Amino acid sequence: MSRDNILHKVRTALGRSAGQAVADVPPVRLRLPEVAMEDRIALMRSRVEALAGKTARVPTMDAAREFVAAAIAGKTAVASNAPYLEECGIAGLPGVRSGIREVAELTEVCARVDIGITSADYALSDTGTLVMIASPAESRLVSLLPPAHLAVVPRERILTGLDELFTLLPDPAAQTSSMVLITGPSRTADIEQILVRGVHGPGQVTVVIVG
Amino acid sequence: MSAEFDLKIHDTLADANLQLAIYTATGRLKDKRIEVTADDRLPDYQELRTQANALKKHAIDNLDHYLEEFERNVEAHGGKVVYCKDATEVSDFVLDLARRRGARLIVKSKSMTTEEVDLNERLEHHGLESVETDLGEYIIQLAHEKPYHIVAPALHKTRYDVADIFTKELHVARETVPEKLTLIARGVLREKFLKADIGISGANFLIADSGAVVLVENEGNARLTTSAPKIHIAVAGIEKVIPRAQDLAVFLKLLARSATGQLLSVYTSFLAGPRRTGEVDGPEEFYVVLLDNGRTKLLPDRSKRQSLYCIRCGACLNACPVYRKIGGHSFPWVYSGPIGAIITPQFMGVSHEPALPFASSLCGACGEVCPVKIDIPKVLLELRSDVKKSEAREGQNRIEKLAFRVFAWVMTHPRIYELAGRMAGSMAPAGDGKWIHSVPAPMSVGPMKAWLSQRDLPPSPSRSFREMWRQR
Numbered sequence: 001m002s003r004d005n006i007l008h009k010v011r012t013a014l015g016r017s018a019g020q021a022v023a024d025v026p027p028v029r030l031r032l033p034e035v036a037m038e039d040r041i042a043l044m045r046s047r048v049e050a051l052a053g054k055t056a057r058v059p060t061m062d063a064a065r066e067f068v069a070a071a072i073a074g075k076t077a078v079a080s081n082a083p084y085l086e087e088c089g090i091a092g093l094p095g096v097r098s099g100i101r102e103v104a105e106l107t108e109v110c111a112r113v114d115i116g117i118t119s120a121d122y123a124l125s126d127t128g129t130l131v132m133i134a135s136p137a138e139s140r141l142v143s144l145l146p147p148a149h150l151a152v153v154p155r156e157r158i159l160t161g162l163d164e165l166f167t168l169l170p171d172p173a174a175q176t177s178s179m180v181l182i183t184g185p186s187r188t189a190d191i192e193q194i195l196v197r198g199v200h201g202p203g204q205v206t207v208v209i210v211g
Numbered sequence: 212m213s214a215e216f217d218l219k220i221h222d223t224l225a226d227a228n229l230q231l232a233i234y235t236a237t238g239r240l241k242d243k244r245i246e247v248t249a250d251d252r253l254p255d256y257q258e259l260r261t262q263a264n265a266l267k268k269h270a271i272d273n274l275d276h277y278l279e280e281f282e283r284n285v286e287a288h289g290g291k292v293v294y295c296k297d298a299t300e301v302s303d304f305v306l307d308l309a310r311r312r313g314a315r316l317i318v319k320s321k322s323m324t325t326e327e328v329d330l331n332e333r334l335e336h337h338g339l340e341s342v343e344t345d346l347g348e349y350i351i352q353l354a355h356e357k358p359y360h361i362v363a364p365a366l367h368k369t370r371y372d373v374a375d376i377f378t379k380e381l382h383v384a385r386e387t388v389p390e391k392l393t394l395i396a397r398g399v400l401r402e403k404f405l406k407a408d409i410g411i412s413g414a415n416f417l418i419a420d421s422g423a424v425v426l427v428e429n430e431g432n433a434r435l436t437t438s439a440p441k442i443h444i445a446v447a448g449i450e451k452v453i454p455r456a457q458d459l460a461v462f463l464k465l466l467a468r469s470a471t472g473q474l475l476s477v478y479t480s481f482l483a484g485p486r487r488t489g490e491v492d493g494p495e496e497f498y499v500v501l502l503d504n505g506r507t508k509l510l511p512d513r514s515k516r517q518s519l520y521c522i523r524c525g526a527c528l529n530a531c532p533v534y535r536k537i538g539g540h541s542f543p544w545v546y547s548g549p550i551g552a553i554i555t556p557q558f559m560g561v562s563h564e565p566a567l568p569f570a571s572s573l574c575g576a577c578g579e580v581c582p583v584k585i586d587i588p589k590v591l592l593e594l595r596s597d598v599k600k601s602e603a604r605e606g607q608n609r610i611e612k613l614a615f616r617v618f619a620w621v622m623t624h625p626r627i628y629e630l631a632g633r634m635a636g637s638m639a640p641a642g643d644g645k646w647i648h649s650v651p652a653p654m655s656v657g658p659m660k661a662w663l664s665q666r667d668l669p670p671s672p673s674r675s676f677r678e679m680w681r682q683r
Binding site: 005013016024025026028030031101103106107127136140162174176179180181183184 | 255486
């Protein structure tokens, strides 16, 4: 086993002994600006749109359902198990598969449908980011396999940015095995630096802000 | 300089298309970085750099502590940490696991660390299929090459090159439009993701207090690699560990801005252990390979150990006037540019390519753009000193030492100096007050010839300063 050998080499090189405590840990640096909710929403929308994502703002949960119904008309969709989608009545819309809890079935459905519908645990306005925390409510694949991702987010979940996120969640691992930050549609510029969207993840991202 | 290094540099310089490709791509990345780190866009940029440097310094100075903390927390979340000393141990671990699980197909997301240990080749040698899934890396794998740039591996390939590679290797109809080429790759790789038994990723950061692996990418291939297969293995250098999840608020702001000029990369995955009870999807097994492969050799020297702070953003490559001329493949190992020039000699030994620390104009641009403030020019100088010491030990640089002894003697003896000056003046071509592009054959020999081939000399003045001083 190389474990002890490597740790021994590290300690010898650094002049430390096993179990020696650390001193002078740099303090955590988190800055929390105060930004009014309307400004957060405006910034969130402009950031997402600058990345060629789409945004919409609807006043109520019923209006969210109507927006989604219009967006998926004639297409197939899968919805995550987020209670918020249930409350909006989105999970029950015609053409939407929902309530899947088995991984093989989820993979098969996500690989086939046109749109993956999720909520988001948080959104970060200063970068236009959706924060997706894996749980019984949100899977990893719904926001990943279909060519389009649509996220329905109540406005109170819009944070200012990364600093506020890590203030609220000092250790995301305490509650999930996977937290993914999504900032716009999947993209690559690996061929001649030419921007192409939708290389592996969704090429279209739509953020619907409710309230 | 080794003949191979010399040859690759000259080949790159002679290829006009390649020169344009390197210059355009690095220029674009460089401009975007400048734009998003400007004062009006990110007022606390310098403060963030200082904090990132302090955090990296602290983590490296106490590396054993944070590795053990990381290991404890990975295991608390049901994952497993495997320490490997070199390439063989990494591939042995993966091969053994693949054998025990009956795995055949492996999907890989972009990782410089696995490039370092030639993991694909080693796995394929033992009959496994190991597929790169980042578009640039996939192109490079099909072309049997090494990445040209840390963040833009296929920077040197045109759309026509990619069309040729895809037609030949994938047997598809020839397409030259980047969107269509991308779709071809998406189709082929999507199949692989859904069938793969194991996903192997690198790691941008290891978080000690969470036991998490953090991956930063734009395509979604790293998410697929770590979500679809039943087994996820992250391969990371031991230097990747940082103390706290909260420190990501500092590093994530710097990494994407420095690498590609984005505020954040499209996907940042924070992964802590296998899928938990109740979670719908995700891998059933989660392993983190902590690789030494020479890193511990960098630790004893208090100054040079800062080379391990690198977060692989590639900003120093884009800023470097040398990289922008000689490109990525001239460098003798997988790491190119200024960071490659300081890492490679320390990993492989200074005698591996002794010319490497000298392949720099010491202009300082690399140190200026480094988001974690590695003083690359200083480390380059220290390595130059190491190269000379090692050559002296091996008795290699006798002529050079003699030359410098003569130089010192001339410089400390005014009369000899004046005489030497007059002799040089009379030997050099007059040049009629213009720069001298070539010197007579007797002066243009051996190392002098190589040196002069890249340099013009100022015209020799008719009178020296000393003469003018005496006649004033």
